[in-house]
Amino acid sequence: MNNNINYVNHWIIEETTFNPQWLGKYEAIMAQGNGYLGLRASTEESYTNETRNLFVAGTFNQFSKNEVTELPNIPDIINMELVIDGETLDLNRGTVLDYSRQIDYQTGELTRQFIWETTQKKQIRFEFRRNVSNIDLHFIKQEVRVTPLSGKTKIDVTSGINGRVTNSGSQHFIEWDKRKKEDILQMNLQTTESDVKATVSTKHAFYLNDKPVLDKRDLQIFRRQIFETVTQLVDKNDTFIIEKTSSVFTSRDFDYLEDQSVEEVATKATQEVNQTYAEFNQLIKEKWQATYQEAEVIIESKNVMDQLLLNFSRYHLMIMTHPYDNRVNIGAKGLSGEGYKGHTFWDTEIFILPYFTFCYPKIAKNLIEYRYQILPGARKKASDNGYLGAQIPWESAWISDGEVTPLYGDVDIITGTQTKILTGLIEDHVSSDVVYGITQYLKVTGEKESSIYRQLVLEIALFWTSRAEKNSLGIYEIKDVIGPDEYKEHVDNNTYTNTMAKFTVDLAIDILQVISEEEFKQIRGCLNNLNQTELLERLVDFSENLVIPTVNKKGILPQDDTYLDKKELDITSYKNHPLVNQIFKEYNLDQINERQVSKQADVLLLMTLFFEKFTPEEIIKNFDYYETRTVHDSSLSLSTHSILASLLGNTELAYDFFEKLITIDLGKNMHSSDQGIHSASMGGVWQSVVFGFGGLKYDMNHENLYIQPILPKEWESLTYQFYYQGQKIEVFVGKDTFEVKNVSASKENVSFYYQGVQYNSGEKIKIIR
Numbered sequence: 001m002n003n004n005i006n007y008v009n010h011w012i013i014e015e016t017t018f019n020p021q022w023l024g025k026y027e028a029i030m031a032q033g034n035g036y037l038g039l040r041a042s043t044e045e046s047y048t049n050e051t052r053n054l055f056v057a058g059t060f061n062q063f064s065k066n067e068v069t070e071l072p073n074i075p076d077i078i079n080m081e082l083v084i085d086g087e088t089l090d091l092n093r094g095t096v097l098d099y100s101r102q103i104d105y106q107t108g109e110l111t112r113q114f115i116w117e118t119t120q121k122k123q124i125r126f127e128f129r130r131n132v133s134n135i136d137l138h139f140i141k142q143e144v145r146v147t148p149l150s151g152k153t154k155i156d157v158t159s160g161i162n163g164r165v166t167n168s169g170s171q172h173f174i175e176w177d178k179r180k181k182e183d184i185l186q187m188n189l190q191t192t193e194s195d196v197k198a199t200v201s202t203k204h205a206f207y208l209n210d211k212p213v214l215d216k217r218d219l220q221i222f223r224r225q226i227f228e229t230v231t232q233l234v235d236k237n238d239t240f241i242i243e244k245t246s247s248v249f250t251s252r253d254f255d256y257l258e259d260q261s262v263e264e265v266a267t268k269a270t271q272e273v274n275q276t277y278a279e280f281n282q283l284i285k286e287k288w289q290a291t292y293q294e295a296e297v298i299i300e301s302k303n304v305m306d307q308l309l310l311n312f313s314r315y316h317l318m319i320m321t322h323p324y325d326n327r328v329n330i331g332a333k334g335l336s337g338e339g340y341k342g343h344t345f346w347d348t349e350i351f352i353l354p355y356f357t358f359c360y361p362k363i364a365k366n367l368i369e370y371r372y373q374i375l376p377g378a379r380k381k382a383s384d385n386g387y388l389g390a391q392i393p394w395e396s397a398w399i400s401d402g403e404v405t406p407l408y409g410d411v412d413i414i415t416g417t418q419t420k421i422l423t424g425l426i427e428d429h430v431s432s433d434v435v436y437g438i439t440q441y442l443k444v445t446g447e448k449e450s451s452i453y454r455q456l457v458l459e460i461a462l463f464w465t466s467r468a469e470k471n472s473l474g475i476y477e478i479k480d481v482i483g484p485d486e487y488k489e490h491v492d493n494n495t496y497t498n499t500m501a502k503f504t505v506d507l508a509i510d511i512l513q514v515i516s517e518e519e520f521k522q523i524r525g526c527l528n529n530l531n532q533t534e535l536l537e538r539l540v541d542f543s544e545n546l547v548i549p550t551v552n553k554k555g556i557l558p559q560d561d562t563y564l565d566k567k568e569l570d571i572t573s574y575k576n577h578p579l580v581n582q583i584f585k586e587y588n589l590d591q592i593n594e595r596q597v598s599k600q601a602d603v604l605l606l607m608t609l610f611f612e613k614f615t616p617e618e619i620i621k622n623f624d625y626y627e628t629r630t631v632h633d634s635s636l637s638l639s640t641h642s643i644l645a646s647l648l649g650n651t652e653l654a655y656d657f658f659e660k661l662i663t664i665d666l667g668k669n670m671h672s673s674d675q676g677i678h679s680a681s682m683g684g685v686w687q688s689v690v691f692g693f694g695g696l697k698y699d700m701n702h703e704n705l706y707i708q709p710i711l712p713k714e715w716e717s718l719t720y721q722f723y724y725q726g727q728k729i730e731v732f733v734g735k736d737t738f739e740v741k742n743v744s745a746s747k748e749n750v751s752f753y754y755q756g757v758q759y760n761s762g763e764k765i766k767i768i769r
């Protein structure tokens with residue numbers, strides 16, 4: 001069947017026909033939010049295939065001992081039943097004309113319009129608009145316009161709060177009470193295990209052709225539901241307007257004062273909101289504009305999709321990230337679906353954090369502070385596993401939760417049972433990924449190392465020394481891990497993992513050279529009570545004797561001890577397949593483990609992060625080797641290949657990978673986003689543009705800024721802005737030249753490297769191809 005997605009312009013996508021099979025995709029890619037809350041784009045009326053999600057960041061709850069904690073669904077406030085002369089609006093019935101649903105990523109507004117012809121042949125025009133505030137993060141407003149086109153029509157609207165929501169069956173809230181207070185419908189709840197209180201409120205206003213209607217409202221209270229119904233007779237071509245203002249407050253919010261109940265705060269705030277939908281929407285629009293202008297990225301391309309993909313990604317990056325709460329991080333599906341249960345992965349530091357570090361450093365700081373706050377859970381994980389120091393959880397949720405990776409996953413095609421998930425046990429690179437991301441933030445922003453940063457690095461470094469095994473030759477090996485390529489389990493000396501571990505330990509050694517005795521004394525308790533000299537000796541021994549695989553005679557850097565000895569597999573059909581994970585239809589993980597096939601970039605990712613350590617020849621050889629063995633079954637994979645191809649000057653290939661990034665969420669696969677959008681891929685899109693084609697790199701070893709741009713033939717120019725050590729920098733890249741400008745008030749000179757030569761801002765530089 002033809003898909004129904006239309007790329008209207010570089011800000012707007014459209015669903016051109018209604019198809020209940022594809023609700024999931026649009027619910028996710030058209031989701032709205034502000035980092036505090038995330039609202040899936042479910043329709044006002046209900047359908048069988050829908051997933052109605054409203055999440056508030058950080059409200060994690062563990063439904064039962066057999067399940068891991070997850071972000072619970074807050075009661076639904078989007079719902080509206082619209083009855084037209086006795087016939088309930090349902091697009092599966094009657095006839096739908098002129099259907100269009102659009103989201104504008106520039107303003108965050110979601111709109112839907114169509115003419116519905118009832119089974120009795122009455123035509124009604126419906127227009128829906130909806131936005132989520134990015135100013136007062138608790139508020140959502142909807143406007144619905146109903147215009148009879150065939151004659152006088154009776155319209156019944158039933159709307160309110162529906163608490164009959166679950167996360168795929170798990171009911172996370174105990175309902176306390178629900179009531180009507182003046183014009184506000186309200187429901188108070190509490191999570192079953194984490195005791196988070198939530199107050200959900202909604203109020204309606206009704207107009208006929210913009211004039212308030214003196215309505216009579218019927219209140220209806222059922223189990224977990226509170227609604228009100230209004231009936232209105234509307235003449236032909238008159239418009240009945242419903243405005244619904246809803247809010248969510250929880251006891252995890254910062255702005256909830258201790259001496260007030262959540263309910264009091266919620267009621268007062270909801271009473272005070274009296275803007276019209278148009279006023280509400282206008283303010284949101286202006287805020288979005290200012291947000292984008294903070295760090296513009298403008299592509300002049302033959303293909304409108306390029307800028308659309310970038311804008312789509314920037315929009316989602318903002319709505320998945322809390323603007324000021326440092327107790328929450330970013331979920332692998334943002335706040336747009338139940339996939340990965342709202343948990344945070346290494347996706348943040350390696351794929352997403354760089355966007356915030358370079359464009360919105362204040363937000364990046366919160367994401368970093370979250371990692372400091374999960375240290376107790378990381379210590380617990382290390383000690384539960386028999387290690388020292390701190391071992392960052394593979395999956396994290398609320399700051400005190402520790403490791404929350406589930407134990408079982410998808411079906412094994414051979415055994416017919418659920419596969420055991422080992423990532424929480426042995427995918428250890430996340431600890432160093434966190435260190436990498438935070439260190440990059442500090443160097444790029446120029447912010448001083450804090451004592452908690454030093455503690456984090458030292459504790460993670462200590463973990464690595466205990467995680468590694470020392471063999472009879474005095475060599476350290478890190479055995480039995482999963483590297484970023486999750487198609488290889490129980491491997492020894494994964495090059496990515498070992499290199500990142502050494503990077504962390506080397507940083508820790510540097511810290512020990514400068515840390516004061518007093519400061520060390522204060523954190524010694526978390527470092528197994530080792531004294532400074534003992535710890536230093538331990539770290540130096542590890543750093544000098546850890547196995548770091550090097551390129552072999554053929555120039556290939558082995559992924560781990562055994563990858564290069566495994567059997568080859570023709571992966572063409574899986575690589576070309578529009579859906580991921582096709583390999584599992586024929587092989588189980590044990591079999592895949594024995595083949596040279598990778599889920600995602602592993603050695604290549606390492607080469608992207610530490611580009612300065614490898615020669616162009618090494619990168620080319622390894623790119624060719626591993627690319628042919630990578631199925632890109634992870635949404636994290638393609639951007640790495642695009643960035644690396646740009647680094648090699650192969651813009652055609654880089655553009656090819658960039659274009660494939662479209663397929664992940666915005667493409668024609670109508671189910672790829674059912675569980676939510678792919679957060680890391682959004683960061684990967686920005687990185688492919690700015691780090692890849694824009695050539696922006698930070699050399700972690702020499703602490704230098706590199707700007708080495710090269711555009712694909714489809715692009716006329718690229719302009720991007722970023723912050724570097726407090727200065728706002730703008731880079732303009734044309735076909736043959738580029739220019740770097742300091743656009744902040746200070747206009748200080750900023751120096752950077754291009755093709756190994758140091759340049760200053762303000763010079764026009766010729767691009768060498």
Ligand code: BGC
Pocket residue numbers: 332340345346347484486599600633634635636680
């Ligand atoms: C990837 C991981 C990633 C996770 C969450 C998995 O499919 O292999 O690298 O962290 O998804 O995005």
